[in-house]
Structure formats: structure tokens, C-alpha cells
Amino acid sequence: MKGFLNKLPEQAIRVIVVFLVLAAGVFVIRQFIIPPEMKEPTLQKLSSMEREADKEVKYAGAQACGPCHEKQHDIKKTGYHRDLSCESCHGAAQKHADNPTDVKPTSPQKRDYCSYCHTYNSSRPTGFPQINPDTHNPRKPCITCHDPHNPKPPQTPRSCTACHAQIERTKAASYHALLGCTVCHSTPEKHKLSPRTVTPTKPDTREFCGKCHDKASPGKGVPAVDMNAHGEKYVCWQCHYPHMLGGI
């Protein structure tokens, strides 16, 4: 060992010393300065779990309210709002569930609260009930006509617009503006009450459009095409989306 060290040129020893000093520095910092939980992932996890578990529980959860508020729970269960949790309207209510007499949750009575979910917005899914709050019975609180726990409309909606506003708007600007929805979709009245269980028909063959557009028997003032050649084997709405004929 001694012989080996002697054989090393002096510059090599200097470099080695520098590296040893750096290594010692790292060792000291790791050993004495960095707190242990930063080095040990399991400790890190444990402490963050403790931290999370220590947080105050604010929401009681969807199941908590039923036992004390049977009435609301039962009517909501079958209504349109069945998928909403009580606390999405009444706010965090764990404190109320723990101590119902002293702490009362809030109830959103103003129009703007219902509008969060029901204002017309084209990104909402097909058929989601949407209204324009400026024109839909303005100024009156929604809850005067709709029970928030069972928001059945007081009367069956007359037009499809109530739930298909997006389609109605684009159709109004299309060549088919003058055709009613029911020309192409025969719609059972029940659809307006339980739209997901009773659905209207949709055109499913080329011949359907051909009723009006076939060259062989053209309707009056209706542009006609040769049904055998035009558009080959594809259904017509692969090229002409019927609610929106702005393009072709």
C-alpha cells in the first residue's frame, strides 16, 4: 500500500484529495443536515399520509343525510336529480351531521345557483336539460316552479329545444330549417318525460332521404339527385349532416 502511494505522482494525489474532500462534504450534509424523512421514501409516505389524515373532514358523503332526512332522500331518489349528492347543493355538511341543531347548512335559493349546471352550453351532452336563464321565466326563483329535490317540470316541455338547443340552433340555419324535427324523428311523447328510456327513431337508410330527394320522383322545389349514383354506397349523412347543411 505504502509503495503504491509513493509511486503515484504528486498531482494525482492532489486530485484524489479534492475528490475525497467533496465526498466527505456530501457525507456530512447527508448525515447531519438533511432530515431523515427526506432520505427515506417510506417515511416520506407515512408523514404525508398522517398529514392528509389529520385534515378536517368537511363532507359527510352521499349516504350520511338519508337517515335523518328521509323525506328529501326518498323523493330525490326517483327524481331527475337522483345522481346529485345532497352536498353539491347544500355545501359541506359534516359539521351539521355531527351537530344538527347548532349548525345549519345553507340552501341555494337563488336562480344563479341552478344556472351553474343548467345554462345553455354547447359542450354539454346531447339531451342535457338546458335553459337560457335570461328568457326562461326570468326573475322568479327556480324553486317556485321546480322542487329542487324532484325538479319535474310543471308541464311537459313543448318543444325539443328545451333539451336539444344546440341542434335546434344549427338546424335553424340549415336547408332543412323548415322541416320539423319529427319529420325525420318520430318521437313518442314519453321521450320528453324519460328521454333516456324512450328514444325517438333516427333515419337509417339512404331511401329515407330519397323520399324527398330522389330524381325519379322529386318533391316540389326539392333539389334532387340520382339515388343510384350519388354518394355511392354511403348513407347520406356521412357527407351531409342533416342538422347542419352549411357546407355541402
Place this chain on the structure above:
Amino acid sequence: MEAVQNFMELSQQVVGFIYPNEIEIHWSILIVVYPYITGLVAGAFILASLVKVFNVKELQPTYRLALLTALAFLLIAPLPLQLHLGRPERSYEMFMTPNLTSAMAMFGFVYLWYLMSVLLLEIWFEYRRDMIVWSGEATGLKKWTLKVLSLFSTDISEKAVAFDKKTVKVITVIGIPSAFLLHGYVGFIFGSIKANPWWSSVMMPVVFLFSAIVSGIAIVMLLYMIIMPLRGGKIDMKCLDKVASFLFYAVIVDFSIEVLDFIHRLYESEESIKILSQLVTTKLFMSLVVLQILLGMLLPLGIMVVIKVFKLQEELRRLLYFVCAVLIQMGIFSTRWNVVIGGQLFSKSFRGLTTYKMELMGIEGFLVALTLLILPFVILSILIKLLPPWKREELAGN
């Protein structure tokens, strides 16, 4: 308020459908600068290793310059990342509490290894004898700086110098795979992002590596052509021709690999191919097709073919080399841009594109990026003052 306004402006540039969190681009120009700089480091080092390991004698005049260039850029390389992440003062913790499962965290060690065990060591052994001699000649601050830098070593016997030479060679041999690792790793970090079809490719490390070699050789060539006359020396045409021919081959390899990657993607035609071709033909047309491929690769290749075929005279050759090297730098910078920014311009739904709007002043802005690109040259000029790459006899032209 400004953020909202900014967002509204961006959202008007969006084409097609895009998720809300994709409208604004988060890896900005700083992340473009970062692989560009590390690429220069790796490339410059590879050029230096040609002299020591492969014994390409003609390149000797660029050897030390290449090493100093690599060091100057390596010192700045982490800065863009630290500015981008914020809290640079915490970056040392990455070394203190290693996270073995994070590719990005492990890169810190690759960087550290390359800086401490390769570049600094090689430069130190290469310059040790000279530093001792120069510190004897100098006075004042310079004398002491050199003394400290040489770690107060004093032995300039033949045996000691021979040891230095041998060590330099060993370090260079280790250094080549390390340089490959350094820049291949940057490519790996992008290439291993599964969710992004523009990045996710096993070719990524290889593409990065060869573009790094191209840019590194080109930057040393440029620096050599600029600094040599400034220091009163004469450009060694034999050396320059050799550098240029290595550059030529490197560009060819780089180009073929990129074309291969491209063809591979086209043939595989995964579901992302539509949006990617839309990306290339619209948002990236200027920076990819025009800047990177036409101006940054094909034009320099053409020029170098002309130089080789027509045996042009010295003056003209020098001018054309200069033009080539500048074009290539621009091309490689566009490459980095196209990878980093391009990869964030399309939606993961494959149905829309967004736009990158560069800030001017902010911490992620153009001015900061420009400063980061200038800083290495400032460091290099200090390094050259302190550790001249050429001796007086060499400058005199021998």
C-alpha cells in the same frame, strides 16, 4: 388579468379540438435552449476525442479549444432548467437524496459525472504543466488563480508530464461513452414519454446524439475561425478542411437517421400520423421544413459537396465553411425547437393544434434565453484568457 387575456388570445389560435390544459405550452424556449446547449457540449467533446483517441493529427489546433468550449457550455447547461423550475438553490438536494426511479433526477448524476470526472479532470491534466509554467511567469491575481487552479502542484518533471498525457488519454476513452450518455440521455428523456407520439421513439437518443455531434463540431469550427485571427494567429487550412470533412460525414449520418425515423413513422402510420402531418405542414412548416431540413441540412450539405468537388481556393473555402457552420447552428437550434415546442403543439386527442406565443421579458422569455445563449461565450472568453488554447509558437503559424 394578464394571464386571462393571454389565455383568451391563445384560445383564438387553436385549431380543431384541444383539451383545456393543452392550450398553453409549458415547456418554453428555455427547454429548447437546454438540449441545444448540452448537444454542443457533447459534440465539442467528441471532436476533441478525435485528436486524443483516434490520433487525427490535423485536428490538434482545435483540441484545447474544443475542451474549453465544452466546459463553457456545460457550466451553463443546467441553468435553463433551474430557471424554468424555479428555486435553483434547492437543486443540490437532487444529489443528496437520489431518486432512482426518476429519469430526470438521475440526469443530475450523469451531468455531475461528466463535469467532474471527465471534463474538468481532462482539462486539468491537459493544462497542468502549462499552468505551473504560466504561474511562474505571471504576477498578481493571475498568478494566484493559476496556482489555485493547478492545486499548488509543482512537479513538471518528464515523468510527471508523461503521467498527465497517459491520464488524459484514459479519461478521453472514458469520456466518449460519457458524452454519448450525456446527450443520448436528453434524447431518452423525450423518447421515453409514452403519451406523446412526436417524442416517444427509440430513435430519439440516437437522433439527439448525432445532431449533437453535428452542432458541436460546427460550433468549434466557427469559434476556431473567429478566435484564431482575433488572437493574431493564422487559420490552419489543413485543420479546417479536416474538421469540415468530419462535419460533412456527421451531417450525412444525422440526416439519414432523421429520414429513417421519418419514413418509419410514415410507414407505421399510427393513429397519430394525421395530426403529426398536419403539424409538420402547418405550425412547424417554417421551422422544420425550411429552417431545419432545407437551410440547416441540405444547403450546407450541397455547399460542402461543391467545395469538395471543385477544389475551391482557400479564401472562398473559408467563407463557405463559415456560412455552412452558421447555417448548421441555426438548423440544429430549429431541431431542438421542433422537438420541444412541436411536441406540445398538438392535442393528445389528436384532433387539434395550439400555438406557442413566446414571451419577451418574463423568466421564460426570449431575453432570458438569449442571455443564456450568450453566457457560455463570456465564460469561454475568460477561460481562453486564463488558459490560452494555443501557445505563442502555434499562433505564429507553425
